[in-house]
Amino acid sequence: MFSIFYVYYDQYLSIWRNLIINLSLSFAAVFLVTCILLGFDIHTSFLIILCIFMIIIDMFGVMYLWHIELNAISVVNIVMVKIKIFNINQ
Amino acid sequence: MKNFTITQKALRAAGKWNETANFTVYYSAERSIQDELNRQSQSDILTIAISYTIMFLYVTLTLGHIRSWRTCLIDLKISVGFIGVLFVLLSVMSSIGFYSYCGIAGTLIIFEVIPFLVLAVGVDNIFIIVQHFEKSKEEEEDQSTDINLATTISRVGPSILLTATSESIAFLLGALTPMPAVQIFSLYAFMAVLIDFLLQITCFVSILAIDARRQDSNRPDLCCCCQMNVTDSSIEQKSKGILQQTFTKILTPIVLGNSLIRAIIFSIFIILTCLSASVIHRIPIGLDQKLAMPKDSYVLDYFYGLENYLSIGAPVYFIVNQNAIDYKKIDDQNLLCGTPGCSSISLLGQIGQALRQPKHYYLAQPPSSWIDDYFDWLQSTNNPPCCRIHNQTKEFCPATLNDTSCVTCPVKFIENQRPSSDDFQRYINFFLHDNPGEKCPKGGHAAYKDAVQLINNSSVKSSYFMGFHSKLKTSADYIGAMKSANEIAKNISKTILNNQNRTYQDSNQLEDYPVFPYR
Numbered sequence: 001m002f003s004i005f006y007v008y009y010d011q012y013l014s015i016w017r018n019l020i021i022n023l024s025l026s027f028a029a030v031f032l033v034t035c036i037l038l039g040f041d042i043h044t045s046f047l048i049i050l051c052i053f054m055i056i057i058d059m060f061g062v063m064y065l066w067h068i069e070l071n072a073i074s075v076v077n078i079v080m081v082k083i084k085i086f087n088i089n090q
Numbered sequence: 091m092k093n094f095t096i097t098q099k100a101l102r103a104a105g106k107w108n109e110t111a112n113f114t115v116y117y118s119a120e121r122s123i124q125d126e127l128n129r130q131s132q133s134d135i136l137t138i139a140i141s142y143t144i145m146f147l148y149v150t151l152t153l154g155h156i157r158s159w160r161t162c163l164i165d166l167k168i169s170v171g172f173i174g175v176l177f178v179l180l181s182v183m184s185s186i187g188f189y190s191y192c193g194i195a196g197t198l199i200i201f202e203v204i205p206f207l208v209l210a211v212g213v214d215n216i217f218i219i220v221q222h223f224e225k226s227k228e229e230e231e232d233q234s235t236d237i238n239l240a241t242t243i244s245r246v247g248p249s250i251l252l253t254a255t256s257e258s259i260a261f262l263l264g265a266l267t268p269m270p271a272v273q274i275f276s277l278y279a280f281m282a283v284l285i286d287f288l289l290q291i292t293c294f295v296s297i298l299a300i301d302a303r304r305q306d307s308n309r310p311d312l313c314c315c316c317q318m319n320v321t322d323s324s325i326e327q328k329s330k331g332i333l334q335q336t337f338t339k340i341l342t343p344i345v346l347g348n349s350l351i352r353a354i355i356f357s358i359f360i361i362l363t364c365l366s367a368s369v370i371h372r373i374p375i376g377l378d379q380k381l382a383m384p385k386d387s388y389v390l391d392y393f394y395g396l397e398n399y400l401s402i403g404a405p406v407y408f409i410v411n412q413n414a415i416d417y418k419k420i421d422d423q424n425l426l427c428g429t430p431g432c433s434s435i436s437l438l439g440q441i442g443q444a445l446r447q448p449k450h451y452y453l454a455q456p457p458s459s460w461i462d463d464y465f466d467w468l469q470s471t472n473n474p475p476c477c478r479i480h481n482q483t484k485e486f487c488p489a490t491l492n493d494t495s496c497v498t499c500p501v502k503f504i505e506n507q508r509p510s511s512d513d514f515q516r517y518i519n520f521f522l523h524d525n526p527g528e529k530c531p532k533g534g535h536a537a538y539k540d541a542v543q544l545i546n547n548s549s550v551k552s553s554y555f556m557g558f559h560s561k562l563k564t565s566a567d568y569i570g571a572m573k574s575a576n577e578i579a580k581n582i583s584k585t586i587l588n589n590q591n592r593t594y595q596d597s598n599q600l601e602d603y604p605v606f607p608y609r
Contacts, residue, residue, distance in 0.1 A: 009568045011269055012375050013576075022267045026260035033256035037248065054363045061366025064373050069565065071377040072271040079264050079272065 011072065019075050023056065026079065056081075116388075116395030123379065123389060130384045131202070138202060146175050149213055153220055154311070163310035167220065170301050174216040177289040178209045185281035197271065200278050208282045211257065215250050215290050222246045223298060235302045243295060254287035376565020396563075402454050403559035406575050407608055408437065412543075412552040414586065414604035417461075418511035420504070425586050426555075429462045431506060435585045437555065437605065438462070444578050448560050451578065452571035457557035460538040464521050467532040468501050468509055476530040477501065477517055486520040489530035515548040575607035 027049060034045040059081060068074060150171030154162075182205050186196060223242045230238065261283060264276030309316065344351060383389050415422045428438025438459050444451040470476040477499035478487040487496035499517055502510045509517070522542055524533035534542075542553040559571045584594040586604040595602070 009376075009565075009572050012565070012569045013573065014268070015375055018267050018269050018272070022264055022272065025263040025266060029259040029263050030256045033259055034252065037252045037255065054359060057363045057366045057370070059366075060370045060373060061362070064366075064369040067374065069374045069376050069378060071375070071565075072269060073377070075269065075272055079260075079276070 015070060015072075015075065019070070019078065022075070022079055027053070114395075116392045118389055118392040122392075123383075126383050126387045126389050129387075130382070133384070134202070142205075145209060145213075146172075149175055149216070153216070164305055164308055166311040167301065168311050170220070170297060171216075173297050174213065174290075174294060175209065177294060178212040178286055179205065181212070181286035181289060182208055182282045184285050185278050188281055189278060194274060194277060196274060196278060200275055203275070204278050204282055207279060208286050211253075211283060212286045212290065215253075215287070216294065218246050218250065219243070219290070219294070219298065223302070227302075235299060235306065239295065239299050239302065243291070247291065250287070250291065254283060258284045258287075374566065376569060378565065400561055403452070403562040403571065405556055406453070406457075406559050406571070407554045407556050408441070408457060408575075408579060408582070409554040409606055409608075410437070410552055411604050411606065414552075417550040417553075418514045420506070420508050421589075423461060423508065425589060426459070427461050427465070428456070428459050429465070437582050437586075440582050440585070441555075441557065441578060444574070451574040452559050452562065452567065453557060453574070454560040455558040457555035458537055459555055460534060460541050460553060463532050463534060463538070464518065465508065467521050467524070467530070467534065468499070468513075468517060469503075469507055470530065470532065472529060474529070475499075476524065476532060477520065479520075486523070488524060488527075489533075490527055518542070518550065519544060519547040572607075579603070579605050579607045 030052070031045055031049050034048055035042060038044055056078070059078065062068075063070070063074070150168045151166075153171040153174075154165050154167040185204070186201075189196065219242065222245060223239060226238050226242050226245075227235075230241075233241075258280050261276045261280035265273050265280065267273055267276075304311075345355065346352070380390060380393055383393075410426070415425065417423065424433055424436060426437045428436065428442065433439060434443070438457065441453065441457055445453050445456055448454060467476045472489075474489055474496070475498050476489055478489070478491075478496040479485065479499055480487055480493070481495050481497045487493060499513075499520075501513045501517070504510055508514075521534045522539055522544070523535050524530065525535045526533035526537075541556065543551045545551050559575075562568050562571055580594075582605045583603050587594045597603075
């Protein structure tokens with residue numbers, strides 16, 4: 001007794017908010033961890049965060065160019081990529 | 091349809107195949123998409139297996155640091171690479187096991203994606219450890235293997251710890267999002283990365299130590315029982331690899347040498363970032379279902395037919411919540427009804443206004459209103475009238491029944507041709523069980539039996555009004571339709587609450603909304 005498609009599309013109403021919350025949380029986490037483990041070297045940690053931030057923004061640009069839609073799968077991928085970049089950055 | 095099939099069969103039997111292709115049927119069931127996705131992922135298993143094998147081969151073959159062709163068997167590190175990849179699989183399995191024990195169900199995407207992710211992360215660490223170990227062996231040849239390994243771990247340990255911790259924490263924080271797919275994925279990935287890290291700094295290092303001893307005693311990889319005779323003189327001093335040379339001789343001087351080049355590179359990246367930032371808001375939201383379907387799927391034909399030939403979209407329900415409205419009161423009836431004389435801010439009035447902008451609100455048809463049809467049914471002046479009861483048993487007489495003891499319902503109409511509250515409750519159940527027919531087309535059994543929920547067969551608890559969206563093609567259409575339905579329902583809720591002298595506020599509790607779409 002409901003419109004079936006609503007169940008699937010409900011997530012898209014808040015997808016941007018979720019993505020932004022998720023990204024900022026992981027940015028905060030990465031910043032904290034690098035900061036602590038690098039011996040409170042805030043300058044370096046900030047540079048690392050800036051680098052990751054720029055890469056993430058560039059990735060959004062590529063998503064627009066290639067007409068990749070924003071959905072649960074691409075959100076998972078973005079979060080994964082973010083963490084992977086961090087790994088490479090070290 | 092039956093006639094069609096019989097005719098087609100007859101035509102085919104007569105050999106007239108050309109005349110059988112009169113129309114095409116596109117079909118899809120509620121479970122079609124799920125079925126087709128399952129079919130798709132089963133055919134994906136081969137692809138996954140192949141990519142695993144290639145990744146595995148790459149890791150095992152490139153891990154060894156081959157000094158010369160004579161010692162290549164000794165220098166190979168197939169067993170170490172194999173164990174490194176095995177640890178990745180082990181950690182994924184332990185993660186799955188852990189969450190199965192906790193009762194958190196995984197989805198298919200987890201089992202497909204997480205091994206790759208952990209493999210990518212884990213293999214990095216394996217390469218770092220092995221390469222640093224080789225380097226420290228070259229630098230300080232007089233030291234024992236154990237000491238060398240210890241120095242290596244003390245050097246690379248912190249950086250591996252740093253990555254592993256931040257990855258784990260980032261994944262753990264990802265589990266805070268409300269999207270279930272992301273949440274479960276993050277949880278599984280967190281545990282897998284953590285366990286893989288623990289395995290690497292403990293077990294993998296010991297395996298590496300054993301392997302180094304094997305290499306020192308000139309035994310070939312995979313077959314360490316036999317010993318090979320290799321004189322030290324045959325081992326050439328190897329030069330730096332091409333990759334390393336490019337980095338030290340070409341890339342580093344160019345990038346870091348000239349401040350002008352540094353400025354240029356910096357500006358290029360800043361510009362790229364700004365350009366990308368300017369288009370972020372234009373990224374489309376949604377999932378093109380056609381992309382997820384196998385290419386030979388019948389659902390693709392259905393989507394094609396939906397886009398090109400259908401003129402109406404999915405149904406939309408506006409549900410009036412329980413206890414939101416006292417249906418027997420005329421003032422409350424006026425908040426719902428849609429016939430001439432009802433207010434323009436009523437539920438049906440507001441939907442009617444939205445219908446004038448079909449592009450914006452994605453509505454194609456006005457909702458069928460049980461309350462208006464009920465009033466019409468009570469007021470009907472046909473011969474015989476719709477509402478009749480048996481004069482002795484007080485049971486309902488359908489319009490088709492020819493019985494002289496059936497008399498017209500003694501409905502007492504008060505202002506605006508509305509029934510009194512008692513009469514409203516007395517006859518609603520009859521209306522909901524009257525089959526519509528030639529004599530009484532307003533009977534509500536077919537259209538409204540499920541739309542109205544009664545308590546004790548008399549008072550209405552909750553009800554819905556069903557309309558139809560206009561044709562929805564893309565994800566953007568579906569999302570727009572959903573937003574518009576939410577917006578309309580919100581406005582109606584506001585009006586109803588205003589009329590009851592209550593204030594509207596957003597809330598997570600369904601009971602707080604008098605009217606809501608779907609669910």
